[in-house]
Amino acid sequence: MKEVSRAAGVSISTVSHVLNGTRHVSPELRQRVQVAITQLDYRHNGLARSLRTRQSYAIGLIIPDVANPYYPQIARGVQDAAAAAGYWVFLCNSDRHPQAEVRLLENLEGRRVDGIILDPSGPDPALLAALRRSAAPVVLVGSRIDEPDLDVVTVAPNGGYEAVRHLIARGHRRVALIAGPPVSGGALPALPAKAGGYRQALDEAGIPPDLTLIAEADYTREGGAAAMQRLLALPNPPTAVFAGNDLMAIGALAAARRAGLRVPEDLAVVGYDDIPEAAVTTPALTTVAVPKYEMGRAAADVLLDRLRSRSPHASTASTLDGDSGTSGRPGTPSPHHIVLPHRLIIREST
Template sequence: MPAIKDVARRAGVSVATVSRVLNDHPSVRTDTRERVLAAVADLGYRPNAVARSLRTDQTRTLGLVISDVLNPFFTELARSVEDAARELDYSVIIGNADERPDLQDHHVRTLMDRRIDGLLVSPTDGGSPMMLAAARAGTPMVFVDRWIEGEGLDRVPVIRTDGRAAIRALVAHLCALGHRRVAIIAGPAATTTGRERVDAFRSALAEFGLELHEDHIGQGDFQADSGRRVTARFLDLPHPPDAIFAADNLMALGAMDEIRARGLRVPDGVALAAFDDIPWFVHTDPPITAIAQPTGALGHAAVRALIDLVEGRPAESVTLFARLVTRRSCGEPEGSKP
């Protein structure tokens, strides 16, 4: 494998000049730069990223800690983050917290030890000693989808989706279809998204003259098993709901499993809708009505904000908007289109 001294010899310059060319230093003359780059191409030389990071104090590597890599929303988010980072010549190291705060902090610590340039996090819950320590140490950091509130973290930019208008549209849609007893499978109350979706749902129901009864609120954990467990409790009520809104896609799939296990059918036995649309919702029977987040745009905006911080520019929080996609799981007429 060729070394930097081989490039210098081929180009007829010093090793220091080659280094300045590779680091895009403006002091190098155009003809010298072209000669060095030609030598790099001829020899197939690749700079040592570790050595370069020691000289420049940058690794051109970002860390991404996501809540659950098995959740299709976070899988798509991670893909969009990688795509956006690659376009800007950055790499991404991903850590999966599996909705566990201890594992989340383990990944944050590990990524910091690897000298990443900046950190993207979708937090698992409201507390994280390692993230607080990273923020206080001045590590460039951006929250995506979820965020943590509190002193020391209030200046971290948040790239998020506002789902309130889409949830209101869903409630209006359910009311128009004749549903009156409506329940929600909520996400963890410790997460910002878990709290926001319940609050938005409750407010929208009140606007349409409906009340969200306490026995129609089920606490889930953004996992399929909790969706099934909560749905079982709903269906055992003396007056079960006629529509269920699952606050994420995995809980919706768990709900559908329990509904089918009871010998019921969606939407005849009970209607079902979900937050976080996923590609295979169009292939279920019936296709599931869902609230879709602009996941690709979310990942790209998060990367742009983080790189702004890494490269010394200010970064602002960004709010995008979700939209309702109607299909046939709430009793929509046959042949209705999104």
């Protein structure tokens, strides 16, 4: 580091701030340091930095399934925000199992990550207990947990309502729901994911609910196709379906095609998420678009804010707007609850 400071004509502390992202450095000085680093082929000793600061400069990201096209965009948002602050990201898959989530939380903490971002399966009691005893700060993203003392970044909850209202406005009265598994562990009886907005839209339109039109699946194409086949086998099948994610909706499109149905003439289909495939299916899929990348960045920003507030050199004030007070721990800023908007994208499938 001394050689870099000498070559760049700056102090050692300035080089340290550039390498560690610990303080603002002017663009001119930053450029001089980076040029010197390149010329000298300098390699930063991350282990020495961790020992000195008692930070690993690593965060864990726990998502249900990296193979689902919804999650890489969240992961990219997390990584971009983390990298800009000098952090690495470790990616883990939970397969939506609460026990796996608890195990991953404990393992990541045991490996001394500085913080964790989790897309949880639901308010499982063991998971809630693990979240509250974690020494590392945890931020929930796209959350199926609504707890006032936890940091949460999520999407406005009425996307299903808007999707079903759109189908009703198209003249459909037999509207089915392909939902994810029930969210268990809460104070209320478990309901299939997205069922609340579905029921609200039907109630407002004066359409009596028909439980035979609700089919549960596992958020995959295969699950969506199997659920659609069950719905089409009903004596009075639906004329429209809202699926809780785009993968299930794409599976429903395939099942409708195999059954000889035309979309949208015989069956209208709406998905949720707006994954890249949604725009290139045949027909193109109407869906509720979720700001996935922005959600990942926002979760990382919340976590980084927590880490800054824990640093002995940080101000006790939070850097995020609207965050003040305490959350039950002395000196801890109150929880962040960030809700991002969604939007209905109308394409050819309706």
